[in-house]
Structures are given as structure tokens and as C-alpha cells.
Amino acid sequence: MSRKLLVLALELGDGGYLRRFAEEGVMPTLAGLLAKGRSGPLETPAEALHVAALPSLYTGVGPARHGVWFTFQPAPGVQGWRRFAPGLYGAPTFWALASAAGRRCSVFDVPYAHPEPGFSGTLVLEWGTWAQYLAPTSLPEGLLGELVKAVGRHPLGLEAHALGFAPLDPAETARKLVTALDARARATAWLLRREPWDLFVTCLDETHPAAHYCWIPPADGTLEPPADQPHLRTVYAALDRCIATILEAAGPATTVLLVSGDAIGPNRAGWHLLPEVLARLGHLASADLAEREPAAEAKPAVGLDPVKIVRDLLPKDFRKRLAGLLPRGLRDKLAQRVDTAAIDWSRTRAYCLITDLEGCIRVNLRGREPLGIVEPADYGALLDRLEAELRALVDPATGRPVVARTLRADRELAGPRSPWLPDLVVHWARERAIRAVESPVIGRVEGVSPDPRPGTHAGPGFAVLCGPGIEPGPLGQGARLVDVAPTVLRALGVEPPVAFEGRSWPLPPPERGEVA
DSSP states (O other): OOOOEEEEEESSOOHHHHHHHHHTTSOHHHHHHHHHSEEEEEBOGGGTSGGGHHHHHHHSSOHHHHOOOSSEEOOTTOSSOEEOOTTOOSSOOHHHHHHHTTOOEEEESOTTOOOOTTOOSEEEESSSOSSOOSOOEEESTTHHHHHHHHHOOOOOOOOHHHHTTOOOOHHHHHHHHHHHHHHHHHHHHHHHHHSOOSEEEEEOTTHHHIIIIISOOOOTTOSOOOSOOHHHHHHHHHHHHHHHHHHHHHOTTOEEEEEESOEEEEOOOOGGGHHHHHHHTTSOOBHHHHTTSOGGGOOOOOOOOHHHHHHHHSOHHHHHHHHHTSOHHHHHHHHHHHHHTTBOGGGOSEEEOOOSSSEEEEEOBBTTBTTOOBOGGGHHHHHHHHHHHHHTOBOTTTOOBSEEEEEETTTTTOSTTGGGSOSEEEEEOOSSOOOEEEETTTEEEEOOOSOOOSEEEESOEEEEEEOTTOOOEEOOTTOBGGGHHHHHHHHTTOOOOTTOOSOOOOOOOOOTTSOO
16 A cells, blocks of 8 residues: 555645634644644745745746746747746646656646646646636546536636736635635545545645735734734634545545645735836836826837727726637737737836736846847846836835845846746835835836735745654754655655755655555
């Protein structure tokens, strides 16, 4: 009998609240795992680029090597951005490696994933993920239909990309997430019992919208949230019941790894002001932004673009409804054109990538961008200048800097997939909502963020590893999210590739009869 390993991933499953609710009796199942296993915080790539957390968990490498960091991101040879798609990863997932080594693998509803060549296990994607990246699919092809027939469809009725920045009532959202977690428990249990497996990987994705909408943020001017979190407590109690159902279906001899790639922090960012900041600094040439500048700062007009004309003529709500009727590929191409229609690439040195947290800046680099104008020899100097200009930005109400730090692809994020990343990542000070910034060069730029969600992605991550032969205690200082992939493979008796950036956590030797 081979060792069975169950990996339960969370998005925005805050380790502090998980421990607290376990101690308070809200999560008795988790309390049992914590008492019997090893647990602790994890250093996470979410602290650099928030969507990079789960891809790093899957691949055992950071974003500079796997290249996945957002729904829409750039790539060499692309002017602007493109949607996440199969083939974007620069490294294989740990379940693909385990499958290649002969382990029986089952993967269910893990975000930012797709079928990989050579994977011989079972796979169901986009049954109920919060942010859908691809069309629902399964291996074998009819498995998704079998699942839906057996347990129904995911009942939440909400999806991140369709919802956009629309606000949600926290109490009503919590009630819906409780129902969704009950359905997820049934679906996961059905798949666990369907056929034998050595490795089962799934994501309990309901913690993601819970953090965005059910968390009560701190008052402006502080980073300490209120102690009472009734809506989050409701969702985490349902999460615990979901975990209990899954563990029962998995069986008592199963090794369990519960892991979250990030934690909850206040949604206080200034990304919505960054395009106009770049325009005022002379890096971004855009007719849309020039219209909002003082007359003395006006730039030459950009040539007529039919896509921009249509965009400006049609009401936003109508455009959104119309887009929903189009095939995904065509919709993405049109959206990319709409987003970049006003940019004069012949005069743009740097521009903003789509984001909802960090500020992500891309250099319009000759030889990488089809319409690039910045010479490679000038790349470093331009980033030096941008960093200095961004550090000079302050909040007019307090005089304090609004930029906490910047990360550069040529330094902190250097690697083979750096050309797929932003060239400069801006992390914002989170003491208060950023409604205005100013500096001696740009004057004052004002605007309320279109994103009303109270909570968003932060660090650290969290993990608990529990199973036969594993002694209780801490994971140890320096544990990282990229340690998960090598730990999973070693638990299955598979040697991790040398390309992994993490290290395997100590595990007991395989018991008699287990996979060696």
C-alpha cells in the first residue's frame, strides 16, 4: 500500500485567523491537525506579486522562473498584455512530475492551472474557482460531466472576472460561501472515493472571496483590524466542516498538507493613480490622460483609432454586456485593444500593466515590445529614474511617502522568465487609503480607487503538515512556500528536480510497504 498524500490549498487563507479560530473552538478539525502536525508561517511570493503565490506552490520556483503573476500579463513579442493561457508556465507542476514518476494523481479545481502534456492522472478545472482563467475542462473528458451529475454545479453564482469591482454585502456573501463550501465538500469527497490515488490536490477557493468581502478592515490610519470578524468566522467555521468531510473521505492513514499562499491585508493601493503619474512624468503618452492635464501640459494629439472611437461612443455597461456575448479569445483581443487604444507607443517609454493591488510598470523596450522605443542600453537608467520619481510621491494629507518599496525585474525578480514580468513593481504604504499623491514634478494627482473590496492579498503564507510518523511542532524558521513542491515529491518517494528553489521539510522514512 503506497503513501497517500492530500494537499489542500487555500487562497487568502489567513494563518493568523486559522490559528485563532482553531484555538477558540470555531475550527475543531483544524485544531486536531495543528495538535498532531507541524505548522507555521511561510515566506511567500505573494509579498512581491500576489497572484504568483499558487503558481510558486505548484512549481517549486518563484515568478522569475515560472513567469505567472496575474490574469493579464505581458510577454516578449506582445504589445500590452495577454490572458493567462496554457503554455505560459516556465516550469512543470509537482503533480505533473509525480505523474511522470508513476504516481496516481488527482487534481481538482486548482486556480491558474491547465492540462499539461504527459499528465496521466485525473483532473477537473474550473468547476467552482473564484477567478476562472480557462473554460471548464477535465481529464478524462467526461469526468466534469460525471461530477456535475453526481453533486451539481458550484452554487456560489459569483465569479471574480464577471463581478469586477462591484461591491458585495459581507453578511450575504458569507452565507453564500457557506453553501458553496458544503457543495465543495461533497464534490471533493466524491472525487476522492471515485478511484485509487497516491496524490490528491485541491484548492478550497472560498477563502479567496471571503478575504476580499467578508473581512472587516482596520480604520484608516492604522494596520490593526478589528478583533471581531463575524463574517469571516462564519466562513471559516464552514471551511472546517468542509475539511472534516474531505478528511473522512480521504481515510485515516492519509498524510495531509494544508497550505495557504497568502494572508489578508487592507486594500489600500494607489495603482489607479499610476497611469496619470507616468503621464505627468513624461513616460506615458496617452490622449485620455492628456485631456485631464492642465492646458499648459497638453501633449500632441494621438492619431485616430477606430477602436478608441467606438469605446468612447458606447456606454460602459453596454460594452460590458456586449463583451459577454463574444467568445473568450475575441473578447480578450478586443479588451486589450480598448485598454491600449489611447496610448501613443511612439512616445511612450513606460506604461502600466493591468493590476488590482501592486503598481506594475512595463518598459516599452526595443526588441522585446514590437513597438518598443527604449534602447536596451537605457533600460537600467530609466528604471533608476522611475524609482527615484516614485519615491518622491507623498500623500498630500500627511506628507508621508505613498510608496513603501519597489521591486525590479533585473534585480529582485531576475531569472529566465523575467521578460514575462513587470519591469518595476510598486508596493504601496497601507496606513491609509491613497486618494491623492503629489510631488514637486507632477503636482497633485487625485482619484478614488474603483476597487471597494476591504481586504486583499498580503503575507505571510501558512501551512500545517500532519500524518503518520510526523511529530507535532513548528515547521521551523525560514520555511517558504516554494518548499511545498519538494516536500510533496519526497513524501511520494520521488526525487525533486535540482531546479526547485525550495527545500523539502523533514519527513519520516517511508513505512514498510510504502512507495520508496
